[in-house]
Amino acid sequence: MSSELLNYKDISISYGEKKVLSHFDLDIKQGDRILLKGRSGAGKSTLLKMPMGFAHQTSGNLYFNNSLLDSNTVWDARKRIAYVSQDLDIYEGSVDEFIEEVFSYSFNEGKLDRTKLRRLLVYLGFEKDVLDMNFEELSGGEKQRIGIIMSVLIGKDIYLLDEITSSLDAALKEKVANYFLERKEWTLVIISHDDVWEKENVKVVPVGV
Amino acid sequence: MEIYDISYLSLVACFLLLVIPVFVSQYLKLGIIQDTVVSVSRMVVQLAFVGVFLTVLFDLNNSIVNLLWLLVMLIMATHTTISDVGLDLKKLLVPTIFSFIIGNFLVLLYFNMFVVNLENLFDARFLIPIFGMFLGNSLRGNIISISSFYDAIKRNENRYLYSLSLGAKKHEAILPYARKSLDLALKPSIANMSTIGIVALPGMMTGQIIAGSSPILAIKYQMAIMVGIYVSTVMTVAIGIFMTIRSSFDEYGILKQDVFKSTNA
Ligand SMILES: Nc1ncnc2c1ncn2[C@@H]1O[C@H](COP(=O)(O)OP(=O)(O)O)[C@@H](O)[C@H]1O
Numbered sequence: 001m002s003s004e005l006l007n008y009k010d011i012s013i014s015y016g017e018k019k020v021l022s023h024f025d026l027d028i029k030q031g032d033r034i035l036l037k038g039r040s041g042a043g044k045s046t047l048l049k050m051p052m053g054f055a056h057q058t059s060g061n062l063y064f065n066n067s068l069l070d071s072n073t074v075w076d077a078r079k080r081i082a083y084v085s086q087d088l089d090i091y092e093g094s095v096d097e098f099i100e101e102v103f104s105y106s107f108n109e110g111k112l113d114r115t116k117l118r119r120l121l122v123y124l125g126f127e128k129d130v131l132d133m134n135f136e137e138l139s140g141g142e143k144q145r146i147g148i149i150m151s152v153l154i155g156k157d158i159y160l161l162d163e164i165t166s167s168l169d170a171a172l173k174e175k176v177a178n179y180f181l182e183r184k185e186w187t188l189v190i191i192s193h194d195d196v197w198e199k200e201n202v203k204v205v206p207v208g209v
Numbered sequence: 210m211e212i213y214d215i216s217y218l219s220l221v222a223c224f225l226l227l228v229i230p231v232f233v234s235q236y237l238k239l240g241i242i243q244d245t246v247v248s249v250s251r252m253v254v255q256l257a258f259v260g261v262f263l264t265v266l267f268d269l270n271n272s273i274v275n276l277l278w279l280l281v282m283l284i285m286a287t288h289t290t291i292s293d294v295g296l297d298l299k300k301l302l303v304p305t306i307f308s309f310i311i312g313n314f315l316v317l318l319y320f321n322m323f324v325v326n327l328e329n330l331f332d333a334r335f336l337i338p339i340f341g342m343f344l345g346n347s348l349r350g351n352i353i354s355i356s357s358f359y360d361a362i363k364r365n366e367n368r369y370l371y372s373l374s375l376g377a378k379k380h381e382a383i384l385p386y387a388r389k390s391l392d393l394a395l396k397p398s399i400a401n402m403s404t405i406g407i408v409a410l411p412g413m414m415t416g417q418i419i420a421g422s423s424p425i426l427a428i429k430y431q432m433a434i435m436v437g438i439y440v441s442t443v444m445t446v447a448i449g450i451f452m453t454i455r456s457s458f459d460e461y462g463i464l465k466q467d468v469f470k471s472t473n474a
């Protein structure tokens with residue numbers, strides 16, 4: 001068998017009468033950088049939700065590590081894959097409370113490295129002490145960056161990034177994109193309209209032409 | 210000790226007092242006369258019905274009939290819980306009934322056996338009123354906990370999914386919400402216990418004292434009842450949440466949408 005991490009095979013998705021995707025195929029190997037492009041409503045976000053079990057195909061199969069993704073294997077997928085959604089709405093409690101909660105899950109226990117956390121916060125452009133702030137006070141982009149930092153601390157190596165640079169300023173866009181693109185061992189699937197992602201070794205895949 | 214009966218004539222005298230709210234309403238143009246009349250009539254009819262019903266039940270005092278009546282109370286409580294919280298009856302019926310049975314019935318049996326020391330555990334005079342008090346309180350608890358739980362998990366859908374995506378097991382993702390709603394549901398019961406006797410004399414105790422019991426006996430009963438109510442509420446509410454959770458999340462750990470009553474489509 002090949003070393004495919006994620007394998008979308010002949011995926012079709014419809015909601016009621018509405019066809020969103022038909023016969024979509026995509027192989028993703030370790031270390032791949034893939035940029036999904038397509039008009040709004042083409043089904044890009046849906047494709048990234050599937051490995052998390054948050055969206056399901058109408059027909060076709062999705063494989064993770066060469067086994068069919070179903071209600072048993074999805075739990076392993078969630079441990080290895082980071083999915084940073086375009087609308088990360090965590091609006092109750094402070095950032096630090098949420099971090100404490102996430103690192104109390106048995107899978108994440110002992111992974112909270114506070115020094116690394118502070119370094120990442122500074123690197124990703126947080127100036128004020130964001131840990132004591134409530135999520136209500138943060139912008140969408142700030143929430144996403146917190147999300148990225150948590151995934152990094154957990155040690156995930158497959159990143160599904162849904163429009164994570166869309167609301168950042170130019171300098172930060174560049175910084176965030178470089179942070180991911182520099183880590184060659186990571187596997188990235190990116191949805192973005194920003195050209196900071198269109199670098200060497202990034203393969204553009206059209207969705208729903 | 211002598212029991213002071215209220216004759217039907219004195220009951221009429223009591224209803225005469227209602228002239229006062231009528232005057233108040235008239236004078237201040239509150240417009241509550243009609244509501245008052247309707248409410249009082251409903252109270253009279255309902256209580257008269259219960260009075261007759263309980264008399265028959267107590268005279269009969271047949272364990273099977275008593276238990277059947279408890280079953281009716283249970284079904285009513287379950288129905289009220291589920292329709293009050295706007296969830297789909299069929300999906301949550303079994304877990305909710307189950308929570309009421311375990312939470313109330315077991316505590317009730319213990320109570321009748323070891324606290325009241327009844328010879329017949331199913332004696333109507335104890336079984337029905339005590340079960341009623343347990344059930345009433347755990348019903349309120351169940352409504353608060355179940356409705357706040359499903360509210361919170363729906364409101365925080367993104368946050369919840371995000372926890373799953375960060376490696377939470379199903380129970381780890383759900384527990385923070387369950388904990389909060391249990392806390393919310395139990396707070397009133399806890400507050401009740403700590404203010405009892407100071408803010409208000411509880412109805413049951415007042416009733417016993419008026420009916421001729423010594424205040425000490427009434428207080429002993431009240432303590433026992435309060436503990437019983439608290440324990441049965443905690444059990445019902447905890448079992449209620451965890452049993453409904455079992456049947457309302459799918460294998461992916463995601464809340465089934467059909468748990469909610471369909472409002473659209
Ligand atoms: N759970 C759902 N129920 C119904 N329609 C949905 C659902 N999820 C997505 N869709 C529809 O599927 C289409 C694709 O959505 P999405 O994957 O978010 O597109 P994109 O990210 O490419 O803009 C949209 O038209 C959206 O309305």
Ligand SMILES: [Mg+2]
Binds near residue numbers: 046
């Ligand atoms: Mg999208």
